[in-house]
Amino acid sequence: MECPFQKLFPSQLRRDDIFFMSHAYNEAIDAYKENEIPVGAVMVHGNRVIASAHNRVAALKDPTAHAEILVITQAAQKIGDWRLNETKLYVTKEPCPMCSGAAIMSRIGEVIYGFCDPKMGCLGGAISLLVLPEINHRPVIKTDILRDECYALMRHFFETRRSNGNVNDH
Amino acid sequence: MECPFQKLFPSQLRRDDIFFMSHAYNEAIDAYKENEIPVGAVMVHGNRVIASAHNRVAALKDPTAHAEILVITQAAQKIGDWRLNETKLYVTKEPCPMCSGAAIMSRIGEVIYGFCDPKMGCLGGAISLLVLPEINHRPVIKTDILRDECYALMRHFFETRRSNGNVNDH
Numbered sequence: 001m002e003c004p005f006q007k008l009f010p011s012q013l014r015r016d017d018i019f020f021m022s023h024a025y026n027e028a029i030d031a032y033k034e035n036e037i038p039v040g041a042v043m044v045h046g047n048r049v050i051a052s053a054h055n056r057v058a059a060l061k062d063p064t065a066h067a068e069i070l071v072i073t074q075a076a077q078k079i080g081d082w083r084l085n086e087t088k089l090y091v092t093k094e095p096c097p098m099c100s101g102a103a104i105m106s107r108i109g110e111v112i113y114g115f116c117d118p119k120m121g122c123l124g125g126a127i128s129l130l131v132l133p134e135i136n137h138r139p140v141i142k143t144d145i146l147r148d149e150c151y152a153l154m155r156h157f158f159e160t161r162r163s164n165g166n167v168n169d170h
Numbered sequence: 171m172e173c174p175f176q177k178l179f180p181s182q183l184r185r186d187d188i189f190f191m192s193h194a195y196n197e198a199i200d201a202y203k204e205n206e207i208p209v210g211a212v213m214v215h216g217n218r219v220i221a222s223a224h225n226r227v228a229a230l231k232d233p234t235a236h237a238e239i240l241v242i243t244q245a246a247q248k249i250g251d252w253r254l255n256e257t258k259l260y261v262t263k264e265p266c267p268m269c270s271g272a273a274i275m276s277r278i279g280e281v282i283y284g285f286c287d288p289k290m291g292c293l294g295g296a297i298s299l300l301v302l303p304e305i306n307h308r309p310v311i312k313t314d315i316l317r318d319e320c321y322a323l324m325r326h327f328f329e330t331r332r333s334n335g336n337v338n339d340h
Contacts, residue, residue, distance in 0.1 A: 062243050063252040063276030064234070073232050082233040097299050098275050101267025101292065106233030119304040122271065126304065129267050132296050134289040 001160070003032040005153055015047050017090070017112055021146045024090045024114070027054040027067065028153055034059060038153050041067035041091040043075035043084070043108075050087070051075040067091060068099035072106050083107045085137075092150035094121030094143070100129050103139055110140040114150030171330070173202040175323055185217050187260070187282055191316045194260045195284070197224040197237065198323055204229060208323050211237035211261040213245035213254070213278075220257070221245040237261060238269035242276050254278045255307075262320035264291030264313070270299050273309050280310040284320030 007029055008022040020042055027040025031054035043051040051074035056065040068091055076082050084106045092114040095103060100122035103111050116125040123129065123141050130138045177199055178192040190212055197210025201224035213221040221244035226235040238261055246252050254276045262284040265273060270292035273281050286295040293299065293311050300308045 057252050061250060061252050062246050063254065064239050064243050064246075064272055065252075066275075069234050069239075073234050076232050076234075080231060082227050082231050082235075084233065096275055097271025097292075097302070098268055099271070101269070101271045102234055105236075105266055105268050120302065122267075122299070122302075126302050127299075129292070129297075132267070132290065132292075134296065 001033060001035045003029055004156065005029055005032070005149075008149075017142065017145045020044050020049065020088070020090045021092070021112065021114060021150075023049055023052060024067075024092050025146055025149055025153070027052055028092045028150065031055045031067070032153060032157055038157050039067045039091065039093050041071045041089060043071045044088040044090065045075070045079065045086055050078045064098070066096065066099050068095055069102055072102055072108070076106065085109050088112060089139075090145070092146070093117055093154065094123055094125045096120045097122045097129075104129060104135060104137055107137045108139045110142065112142040112145055114145055115147045115154070116143060171203060171205045173199055174326065175199055175202070175319075178319075187312065187315045190214050190219065190258070190260045191262070191282065191284060191320075193219055193222060194237075194262050195316055195319055195323070197222055198262045198320065201225045201237070202323060202327055208327050209237045209261065209263050211241045211259060213241045214258040214260065215245070215249065215256055220248045234268070236266065236269050238265055239272055242272055242278070246276070252276065258282060259309075260315070262316070263287055263324065264293055264295045266290045267292045267299075274299060274305060274307055277307045278309045280312065282312040282315055284315055285317045285324075286313060 007026040023042045024040040028038040032038040036055045040054040051071040053070035088110040094117040177196040194210040198208040202208040210224040221241040223240035258280040264287040
């Protein structure tokens with residue numbers, strides 16, 4: 001599917017949240033072009049991107065193939081441990097129930113997301129899983145990084161699909 | 171690791187909840203023997219087991235390799251669709267935040283679990299993700315199938331690990 005949005009190419013010299021979220025955004029553009037709901041994610045460790053993926057539910061016919069699950073698996077392989085305490089997850093949209101849970105279970109240090117999802121977001125948008133009283137890990141949460149860009153991509157994707165008569169959206 | 175519990179071999183003639191949970195329980199025994207937290211799961215479609223797995227987080231060094239995530243991916247491959255409305259998930263323990271979310275996102279028709287997890291269970295034990303007001307799918311939940319057997323396996327596993335001085339449990 002044609003995507004009217006352009007990828008971002010921030011300077012390598014300034015490795016801040018916007019730099020890393022730009023990579024996640026670029027992954028979301030790849031998802032858009034593949035007619036997947038445009039969510040992208042990267043994992044960062046020691047100020048380097050160690051994993052990068054976008055939503056592939058439709059292509060893989062796998063409901064667990066969200067961008068976050070794919071990067072968490074990749075990152076754990078890179079680090080050689082399922083515990084990801086020293087990592088940061090950047091994702092364009094607030095994680096769904098499954099991926100919010102995955103961020104907790106994999107002990108990610110920090111989750112940074114683009115825009116909030118008041119319908120399904122489980123790190124503050126709809127509910128927060130961090131209220132679980134006996135949880136043994138709580139990632140730091142940061143929001144609204146490249147929010148407008150990440151949200152515009154998602155909104156345009158669904159508007160285009162609806163105008164094309166696709167009613168089977170999830 | 172040696173496991174003092176025996177696998178169950180229920181009659182093939184009576185394909186009820188106990189029959190299918192016995193398969194999940196047998197998977198949990200395999201997990202125990204591999205020194206993985208003993209959780210097993212199967213997916214059922216049209217009264218047949220179409221997917222079967224146990225927890226493999228340690229072996230795969232993958233925090234997403236819970237029994238439920240593995241069977242959901244397998245089942246979607248078998249069915250050829252990420253939407254699993256016609257399936258049932260049998261799992262020995264109440265799903266964690268990630269796997270409770272996965273059951274919702276994959277639109278599983280029914281989730282049947284062995285014992286409740288008041289610490290991390292997100293289908294009624296600690297909290298219920300089904301209270302999300304705008305969720306577009308709610309599996310039917312059934313609990314306490316082979317509860318005592320499934321729980322005894324888990325309790326014995328942790329007691330043995332603790333008596334062996336393993337303090338790195340999750």
